[in-house]
Amino acid sequence: MSERLPDPPAGEGALAIICGGGSLPYALADAAIRRGRRVILFALRGWADPARVAAYPHHWSWMGQFGRFIRIATREGCRDVVFIGSVGRPSILQLRPDIRVLGLLPRILRLFRGGDDRLLSGVGRIFEEHGFRLMGPKDVAPELLMPLGPVGAREPGARDQADIAYGLSLLRATSPFDIGQAAIVADNHVLALEGPEGTDATMARVAELRRSGRIRAPGGVLIKALKLGQDQRIDLPSIGPQTIASAAAAGLSGVAVVAGTTIVAEPERIAAEADRCGIFLVGVPADETAP
Amino acid sequence: MSERLPDPPAGEGALAIICGGGSLPYALADAAIRRGRRVILFALRGWADPARVAAYPHHWSWMGQFGRFIRIATREGCRDVVFIGSVGRPSILQLRPDIRVLGLLPRILRLFRGGDDRLLSGVGRIFEEHGFRLMGPKDVAPELLMPLGPVGAREPGARDQADIAYGLSLLRATSPFDIGQAAIVADNHVLALEGPEGTDATMARVAELRRSGRIRAPGGVLIKALKLGQDQRIDLPSIGPQTIASAAAAGLSGVAVVAGTTIVAEPERIAAEADRCGIFLVGVPADETAP
Numbered sequence: 001m002s003e004r005l006p007d008p009p010a011g012e013g014a015l016a017i018i019c020g021g022g023s024l025p026y027a028l029a030d031a032a033i034r035r036g037r038r039v040i041l042f043a044l045r046g047w048a049d050p051a052r053v054a055a056y057p058h059h060w061s062w063m064g065q066f067g068r069f070i071r072i073a074t075r076e077g078c079r080d081v082v083f084i085g086s087v088g089r090p091s092i093l094q095l096r097p098d099i100r101v102l103g104l105l106p107r108i109l110r111l112f113r114g115g116d117d118r119l120l121s122g123v124g125r126i127f128e129e130h131g132f133r134l135m136g137p138k139d140v141a142p143e144l145l146m147p148l149g150p151v152g153a154r155e156p157g158a159r160d161q162a163d164i165a166y167g168l169s170l171l172r173a174t175s176p177f178d179i180g181q182a183a184i185v186a187d188n189h190v191l192a193l194e195g196p197e198g199t200d201a202t203m204a205r206v207a208e209l210r211r212s213g214r215i216r217a218p219g220g221v222l223i224k225a226l227k228l229g230q231d232q233r234i235d236l237p238s239i240g241p242q243t244i245a246s247a248a249a250a251g252l253s254g255v256a257v258v259a260g261t262t263i264v265a266e267p268e269r270i271a272a273e274a275d276r277c278g279i280f281l282v283g284v285p286a287d288e289t290a291p
Numbered sequence: 292m293s294e295r296l297p298d299p300p301a302g303e304g305a306l307a308i309i310c311g312g313g314s315l316p317y318a319l320a321d322a323a324i325r326r327g328r329r330v331i332l333f334a335l336r337g338w339a340d341p342a343r344v345a346a347y348p349h350h351w352s353w354m355g356q357f358g359r360f361i362r363i364a365t366r367e368g369c370r371d372v373v374f375i376g377s378v379g380r381p382s383i384l385q386l387r388p389d390i391r392v393l394g395l396l397p398r399i400l401r402l403f404r405g406g407d408d409r410l411l412s413g414v415g416r417i418f419e420e421h422g423f424r425l426m427g428p429k430d431v432a433p434e435l436l437m438p439l440g441p442v443g444a445r446e447p448g449a450r451d452q453a454d455i456a457y458g459l460s461l462l463r464a465t466s467p468f469d470i471g472q473a474a475i476v477a478d479n480h481v482l483a484l485e486g487p488e489g490t491d492a493t494m495a496r497v498a499e500l501r502r503s504g505r506i507r508a509p510g511g512v513l514i515k516a517l518k519l520g521q522d523q524r525i526d527l528p529s530i531g532p533q534t535i536a537s538a539a540a541a542g543l544s545g546v547a548v549v550a551g552t553t554i555v556a557e558p559e560r561i562a563a564e565a566d567r568c569g570i571f572l573v574g575v576p577a578d579e580t581a582p
Binding site: 166169170173174176177178179188189190191192193195196197205209214215 | 457460461464465467468469470479480481482483484486487488496500505506
């Protein structure tokens with residue numbers, strides 16, 4: 001426990017962190033612990049990393065073991081719940097639904113028929129109906145969110161600024177369609193719009209289009225933004241050193257993300273990586289993405 | 292020359308067909324010839340297929356040899372010009388600009404900075420300013436355009452219809468951004484939006500996402516539409532038997548394209564291919580894509 005940060009309000013209890021894949025769950029757990037909060041990890045089998053989970057108080061379960069979650073979280077005194085980390089879209093098999101989830105199954109299947117947004121916010125509502133308070137990273141660890149302005153030594157030039165504005169407009173236009181949260185724009189030309197493949201694969205596509213000569217213009221910017229109306233407690237866009245490395249490998253000049261609604265996975269490493277790769281990373285104002 | 296079709300109006304002269312890659316230029320040339328029109332192919336080095344070009348009166352040139360085109364087309368008595376076939380975005384090297392193009396180079400370079408639309412319609416305007424009449428496939432060979440309704444034995448079901456409407460809305464929303472002309476939607480979920488990689492590569496991406504388990508929902512529809520405000524004389528979307536085979540390989544239930552503004556490369560083979568693959572191909576009304 002850090003002594004620099006205030007104690008949590010009395011009665012807050014332990015924070016239940018439902019952990020998917022990647023390193024974000026541990027960055028969030030560490031930040032909450034630094035703020036004096038007790039954390040219990042509910043590690044999702046098939047997604048969370050056992051070696052990292054082991055460092056925290058934890059319970060393993062399948063994604064569909066909601067009855068088990070309620071029982072243990074109640075016993076542990078958790079009321080606040082955070083979902084964090086990647087989970088993809090689980091198969092019914094990976095869910096391993098327990099009896100509590102079976103009762104909710106028709107509703108969950110309906111959610112599955114929509115995009116990721118609908119699935120995630122629907123599952124969030126189910127938690128709330130069972131007496132838990134669903135929190136976002138902003139609520140428990142605001143220091144993990146991207147700040148406004150450049151991170152690292154480089155800054156976007158005039159052409160990059162124009163590409164950023166163009167990309168934000170494009171993402172605003174596609175926002176109602178529950179498609180990806182990222183676009184790659186070079187010189188007012190859209191090189192890629194992210195689908196279910198994820199940001200790294202989208203950048204790999206641009207790298208490949210460049211290798212094959214299909215794209216010849218140099219530079220370009222990866223732009224990531226929250227979908228309009230997206231539940232900010234669940235599935236915020238995130239970036240890490242790997243995002244920067246992939247952007248550099250795709251020949252981009254930089255990365256722009258919306259400040260305050262993008263998680264920076266390893267803040268201490270990302271600026272160094274941007275400088276090492278010679279590209280910029282900038283947080284842009286959220287209001288540019290509002291309708 | 293066919294005797295079933297009316298002669299062209301007197302004074303129309305030969306049709307100059309500027310040929311890129313693929314089989315469309317020859318389908319269009321054959322259709323024009325069937326209508327009694329004389330054709331001269333201006334085959335673009337690096338794109339047009341020499342074996343197929345050889346069957347028609349033709350001249351080879353680099354894309355940038357505009358002075359040469361003006362000289363020969365004038366000598367051959369061509370006033371009407373059609374651009375057809377794939378050319379990608381040529382490198383400056385592939386252009387091989389002649390002296391006439393060098394004078395236009397600052398303007399062409401500005402066009403290169405925009406998306407494909409801006410490039411193509413800008414180049415079209417340059418032709419017109421030099422006394423040629425730029426025609427579209429619709430003007431010279433309307434029989435190559437997709438009809439309304441199903442082609443082949445299968446028809447879209449209710450869920451497919453919903454996916455088609457969703458995809459058309461998405462393409463309408465992205466239309467101002469000069470991005471691709473195709474989307475893949477399954478069960479109200481956008482699986483991919485086409486970028487510079489082209490339709491076949493976009494479907495290959497979906498096939499790969501399915502193989503890797505990232506996409507689990509079955510079915511889905513490829514939807515192709517003209518961009519709003521796109522010059523219908525240049526770069527119409529097109530489909531051929533390969534589109535159907537790629538759609539089937541990506542596990543889609545069918546393909547929907549806008550009737551009247553989509554070229555069907557090999558109309559005699561595409562219905563058979565759709566039936567062989569067990570998927571539908573349907574032409575949807577153009578007004579659904581209007582704003």
